[in-house]
Amino acid sequence: MPDKDGLVVCGETLVDMVPAVDGLWRSVPGGAPYNTAITAARLGTRTALLTHVSPDALGRQCVENLVRAGVEESLVMRHDVPTTLAIAEVDELGVAQYRFYWQGTTNDVAPLSLPAPTFAPLAIWAGSIASVLWPGREALRAWIVENYSDTPLTFDVNVRPTLIGDRETYAERIAPWLSITDVARASTEDLEFLYPGEALECVVGRWFDEYPRIEIALVTCGSAGSMAFRRGEYAPLRTPAHPVTAVDTVGAGDTYTGAFLDGFYRQQLDLPEALRRAAVASALTCTRPGAQPPTANELVEELRRVAS
Secondary structure, eight states, rough: OOOOOEEESSSSOEEEEOOOOGGOEEEEEEEEHHHHHHHHHHOOOOOOEEEEEEEEHHHHHHHHHHHHHHHHHHHHHESSSOOOOOEEEEOOTTTTEEEEOOSSSGOOOSSOOOOOOSSSSSSSEEEEEHHHHHHTTHHHHHHHHHTTSSOOEEEEEEOOOOOOOOHHHHHHHHHHHHTTOOOOEHHHHHHHHHHHTOOOOHHHHHHHHHTOOOEEEEEEEEOOOEEEEEESSSSSSEEOOOOOOOOOOEETHHHHHHHEOOOOOEEEEEEOHHHHHHHHHHHHHTTSSSSOOHHHHHHHHHHHHHHO
């Protein structure tokens, strides 16, 4: 068995249409898996993204952006259909909601086969829209189990109610993923949609009871920071948000997860430090429009500034 190195991220690539000045729009490559992969790569983790892209102009923009960030394209699958679009509607607080143009696009394709693994990673990431809406989502899960059964999986819930509005269907589709997950991540908004009226601690406790493989549950809480629940520990580990002047929140949660994976698995930081670093990285993304995760140098400089 070769030495393990890096991260494999599995899921959708799409293009966010983000409001710009004077009522214009910018096309920004994105999607939670895409942003997570770019974050980890920019911070120094060897990263490959298993995803579907189009050969159209937007798809080429997505791949060029991946390569520029240092993400390996060995697991990228190309299909001659249009790129998936997500229209970002940003409110006065900078919080984005999305409407998707999905059907007949790159993320509405069922491939005959998935690529062969190219290296043995330290960790796997899966989740978001691909885990519940890809026609090949069961095949993807089987591919992960077959090739990476001994590799820790982080599953990111990342609910999108505009694509699947029925919460029972959503909960049913994420359940098989939670059963193979080591680290589960969700936002408070995700959990409120999936389990209305239930206390956050009760939801996480039920996850631990029903899914014995889960060791850590990460819950991001927007401006209130984040909480990490560890199996067997009563009180969550709370990490405050890093204060910045936000432009928007596009890609903030994805940056948090990518930075956590880089810190926790590649750098082998303890959990509190990995979470603190993730919070700072996420905040830096909020200071600029669209999903623009920080580089390793930018994150180091901000951590030094905070410490001084």
